[in-house]
Amino acid sequence: MKIQLKRIVLLKQQEQELQNRLEKIREEIRFIESLNEEQLAFYEKYTLGRNIGARDNSEQASFRKYVKEELKNRGKNTVWLAEQIGKGIGTVKNWIYGDKNITEENIRKIEAVLKKGLSNGHS
Numbered sequence: 834m835k836i837q838l839k840r841i842v843l844l845k846q847q848e849q850e851l852q853n854r855l856e857k858i859r860e861e862i863r864f865i866e867s868l869n870e871e872q873l874a875f876y877e878k879y880t881l882g883r884n885i886g887a888r889d890n891s892e893q894a895s896f897r898k899y900v901k902e903e904l905k906n907r908g909k910n911t912v913w914l915a916e917q918i919g920k921g922i923g924t925v926k927n928w929i930y931g932d933k934n935i936t937e938e939n940i941r942k943i944e945a946v947l948k949k950g951l952s953n954g955h956s
Contacts, residue, residue, distance in 0.1 A: 854891070893934055900929050903947045917946040 868876055915925040927933040
């Protein structure tokens with residue numbers, strides 16, 4: 834009975850964290866929607882170089898997990914990925930297996946490589 838209660842408490846805490854995260858996302862959406870074209874261009878340029886981890890480390894963790902699974906499914910590794918995106922092997926390993934945050938720009942590069950691989954039949 835005690836274990837079940839602890840699990841419920843933990844799940845309630847996670848639920849609250851997710852609700853808080855969702856509200857932050859909604860706030861950011863409302864903010865972006867309120868911008869004019871000039872402000873939006875500046876905002877996009879500014880956020881491109883920011884780390885996702887500055888907003889939410891769970892996004893980094895989810896992305897790392899996704900990349901690991903995709904590389905494994907394709908029979909590829911971080912050396913291959915580093916070559917594909919033009920980054921150092923150590924840098925990519927720190928992103929995927931370490932705790933170094935990945936900028937949004939580099940996330941887009943990784944996603945593009947992985948999506949390209951999908952369209953080529955897991956090349």
